Amino acid sequence: MTKKQRESTAKYLYDVSKGIALVAIVGNFIKDKWDIPVIILGLLATIIFFFWAYSLEREIKHE
Numbered sequence: 001m002t003k004k005q006r007e008s009t010a011k012y013l014y015d016v017s018k019g020i021a022l023v024a025i026v027g028n029f030i031k032d033k034w035d036i037p038v039i040i041l042g043l044l045a046t047i048i049f050f051f052w053a054y055s056l057e058r059e060i061k062h063e
Contacts (some may be wrong), residue, residue, distance in 0.1 A: 006060050013053035021046040 001009070024042020028034050 003060055005057050010053040010056040010060070013049050013056070017046050017049035017053065019048065 020042055024039055024046070028039060
């Protein structure tokens with residue numbers, strides 16, 4: 001990947017991370033029922049995508 005592609009992919013993964021968190025948390029507010037497994041899986045997916053994006057950014061800075 002080029003530096004520009006890594007930057008774009010990192011930005012995209014940050015957005016995916018935010019979207020998952022939004023769906024997991026706000027979705028439970030909307031239906032007025034706390035679905036704990038959905039929240040846990042959503043937060044876990046959010047963390048995974050965030051650190052994936054973070055690792056791509058870190059590789060950019062080391063180049």
